[in-house]
Amino acid sequence: MSHLLTGVPASPGIAIAKAYRLESEESVPQRKAVDDTAAEKQRLKEAVEAAKADIDRIRESTLERLGPQKAEIFEAHLFLLDDPDLIDAAMDQIESEGINAEFALYEVASGIMEALRSMDNELLRERAADVKDITGRVISKLEGRKHSALSELNSETILVAKDLTPSDTAQLNLEFVRGFVTEIGSRTSHSAIMARSLELAAVVGAGADASEIRTGDTVILDATAGQVIVNPTDRQLEEYSVRKREYEEYQLRMRSYVDRPSVTADGVQVELASNIGGIDDLEKVLANGADGIGLFRTEFLYMGRSAFPSEEEQYSVYKHVLEKMGGKRVVIRTLDIGGDKELSYMQLPKESNPFLGLRAIRLCLEREDLFRTQLRALLRASVHGKLAIMFPMIAVLSELREAKRILAEERAKLEQEGIAVSHSLEVGIMIEIPAAALAADILAKEVDFFSIGTNDLIQYTMAADRMNESVSYLYQPHHPSILRLVQLVIQAANRNGKWAGMCGEMAGDSAAIPLLLGLGLHEFSMSASSVLPARELVSRLSKQEWSRLAEQALGMSSQQEVLDFVNQQLRSEA
Numbered sequence: 001m002s003h004l005l006t007g008v009p010a011s012p013g014i015a016i017a018k019a020y021r022l023e024s025e026e027s028v029p030q031r032k033a034v035d036d037t038a039a040e041k042q043r044l045k046e047a048v049e050a051a052k053a054d055i056d057r058i059r060e061s062t063l064e065r066l067g068p069q070k071a072e073i074f075e076a077h078l079f080l081l082d083d084p085d086l087i088d089a090a091m092d093q094i095e096s097e098g099i100n101a102e103f104a105l106y107e108v109a110s111g112i113m114e115a116l117r118s119m120d121n122e123l124l125r126e127r128a129a130d131v132k133d134i135t136g137r138v139i140s141k142l143e144g145r146k147h148s149a150l151s152e153l154n155s156e157t158i159l160v161a162k163d164l165t166p167s168d169t170a171q172l173n174l175e176f177v178r179g180f181v182t183e184i185g186s187r188t189s190h191s192a193i194m195a196r197s198l199e200l201a202a203v204v205g206a207g208a209d210a211s212e213i214r215t216g217d218t219v220i221l222d223a224t225a226g227q228v229i230v231n232p233t234d235r236q237l238e239e240y241s242v243r244k245r246e247y248e249e250y251q252l253r254m255r256s257y258v259d260r261p262s263v264t265a266d267g268v269q270v271e272l273a274s275n276i277g278g279i280d281d282l283e284k285v286l287a288n289g290a291d292g293i294g295l296f297r298t299e300f301l302y303m304g305r306s307a308f309p310s311e312e313e314q315y316s317v318y319k320h321v322l323e324k325m326g327g328k329r330v331v332i333r334t335l336d337i338g339g340d341k342e343l344s345y346m347q348l349p350k351e352s353n354p355f356l357g358l359r360a361i362r363l364c365l366e367r368e369d370l371f372r373t374q375l376r377a378l379l380r381a382s383v384h385g386k387l388a389i390m391f392p393m394i395a396v397l398s399e400l401r402e403a404k405r406i407l408a409e410e411r412a413k414l415e416q417e418g419i420a421v422s423h424s425l426e427v428g429i430m431i432e433i434p435a436a437a438l439a440a441d442i443l444a445k446e447v448d449f450f451s452i453g454t455n456d457l458i459q460y461t462m463a464a465d466r467m468n469e470s471v472s473y474l475y476q477p478h479h480p481s482i483l484r485l486v487q488l489v490i491q492a493a494n495r496n497g498k499w500a501g502m503c504g505e506m507a508g509d510s511a512a513i514p515l516l517l518g519l520g521l522h523e524f525s526m527s528a529s530s531v532l533p534a535r536e537l538v539s540r541l542s543k544q545e546w547s548r549l550a551e552q553a554l555g556m557s558s559q560q561e562v563l564d565f566v567n568q569q570l571r572s573e574a
Helices: 037-066 068-080 084-097 101-117 122-126 128-143 166-170 190-198 208-212 234-255 279-287 311-324 360-366 368-384 397-416 434-438 440-446 454-462 469-474 480-495 513-519 528-538 543-554 559-573
Strands: 003-006 008-011 014-021 157-161 177-182 201-204 218-222 227-230 271-276 293-297 329-333 386-391 426-431 449-452 499-502 523-526
Touching: 003 208, 008 190, 014 177, 014 234, 037 068, 037 084, 037 101, 037 128, 068 128, 084 101, 101 128, 157 218, 166 190, 177 190, 177 218, 190 201, 201 218, 218 234, 234 528, 271 279, 271 329, 271 528, 279 311, 279 528, 293 523, 311 329, 311 368, 311 386, 329 426, 360 368, 360 397, 368 386, 368 397, 386 397, 386 449, 397 426, 397 440, 426 434, 434 440, 434 454, 434 480, 440 449, 440 480, 449 480, 454 480, 480 499, 480 513, 480 543, 480 559, 513 528, 513 543, 513 559, 523 528, 543 559
Parallel strands: 014 157, 157 177, 177 201, 271 293, 271 523, 293 329, 329 386, 386 426, 426 449, 449 499, 499 523
Antiparallel strands: 003 227, 008 201, 014 218, 218 227
C-alpha cells in the first residue's frame, strides 16, 4: 500500500529506485570484568589505531573525489581519536573499574554525546553524530565486526537510514546510489551538506515513519518537495517518471543560460553571484557561470583544524580564488566566528545568548591579532583580482570606523615593506542587524557597498531563533517588515552612489527575486546551483514593472498575502 512521508528537502532532485535499508550498527556492549587491565588498554589502543587507519583511507578517498574542504571532517575525526576527553577517559575507566574496553568507551562516549545533544547550538548538537561515528568504528574493531561498506552497493538504490554519518556519505557509490532518506537531520547536518556537494537527491528529518521502509521497497524520492512515496501505485510511478524526465529536461534547459548575461526582459543588467565556503566550491561556481562571488565565508578556513591558519596560508587561498575568478568581483567576509560557529581550539566565553554576544566583528575587534593577520593576507591578495572586503555584523558606525582604521594601518605597514596592495579595493559591510538597516544612510557614507545578510536580519527583526522549531513560523523573508528594511538599505546605497547586494538565502528565492529586483537590488548572491534558475527567471522579468509591483507588496499585511500576490503575477506573465 502506497505511503507518503514528508521531510526536509536537503538537496533537490527526483529519484525512483529500490530502497536499501542501512541498519544501525550501534552495539551496546556488555559490561565485563577484566583481570588484566594493561592488556585491555592495549586492546583499546590497537583498535583506535586500526580505526585511524580506516578513517585516513576514507579521508584520502574523499580528498580525491570532493576536495580538501569536504575531507576536513575526517581530519576532525582523527583529532577526536586523540582527544583525552574520549580515549584517555576510557583508558582511565578500564584501569579504575577493571572493565572491558568496549563498555568503557561506550560509557564515556555516551556521556559526551548526551552533553552535546543538550546544547542550544544546533551545530554542536550535530557533532554528537561524529562522536557516535568514530566510537562505533572503534567498538566494531574491538568486537571483530566489519564496519559498513556502502561503496559495495551494486544496483540502483535509494538509501534509507536513521542518519548517515560523514563516513557513510563519503563512501557512497555514486554509480548506483540515486539519493537518500534519513529519519533525523536538518539542512545543516553533515549528510545534507555532503548531499549538496555530491548533487545527490536527499530528504532528511523524515521522522520515525521512515524506519518502516524496508530493503526492496520501491521508493519515489521527490527531494525538491521534501516528499517520499513508499511502494507507490502504478499511477504514481507513471506520474513521477514523467516528473523526473521533466526535471532532467529542466536542468538541461538551465545549462543554456551558463554563458548568458544576467539581464532583465527590459534590458537591466544585474549581478548573479555565488556564496562559497572554500576553494572546493569554485568549480561549481564557474560551471554555473556566476557573475562573481558575493560571499566567501572565511570561517571555514579556521574550522576542522587544531590551530589558526597562518597569514601565508590564508594569502594562498585568497590569491587562488581571485585568480580563478578571472577579474570577476570576489566579496570576502572577514572572520565570522561565534553564535552557531565555534572553534575547538579557541576558548570563547560561555554566553547565555551567543547570537547576541561576542561574535563576528565584535570578536575581531577584541582579538586584533587574529584580525590583523587576516587583513594582511587579504590586502596582499588584492592585487590578484577584483577584491571586496566585507565586515560582518556591524551594528554602529564606531565599529565600522575601528575596523577601517585597523585595515588602513595594515595597508600602510605593507606599503612600507614594499608589498603592493590594490588601489581599487572595495570595503563594505553586511547588513544583518536592524539597527544597521535603519541607519544605512549614515553607514553608506563610509563604505563602498552593502550586502544584506537576510538569515540573521530576519531572526533579529522577528526576535525568533531560526534554529528553534517552536518559532520557525516567524522566519518570514517575504514579510512586509523585512521588505521595508531591505528597501531602506537599497535606497541609502543609491542615494550615496554605492551598490547594494544580498547574500542571505532570500537572494536565491524564486518568490523573492522579482520583489528584490523591483526594489533595486544590484547584486544577488546564492548557492552555485541556484544561479542558472535565477538567471532564467530574471530574463523573464521587467525591472520597470516589478518596481511598481514591489511598492504594492510593501503595503500588504502579511507574508502570505505577498506570496500569493507574487505567484499570481508570475503565473500571469508565464
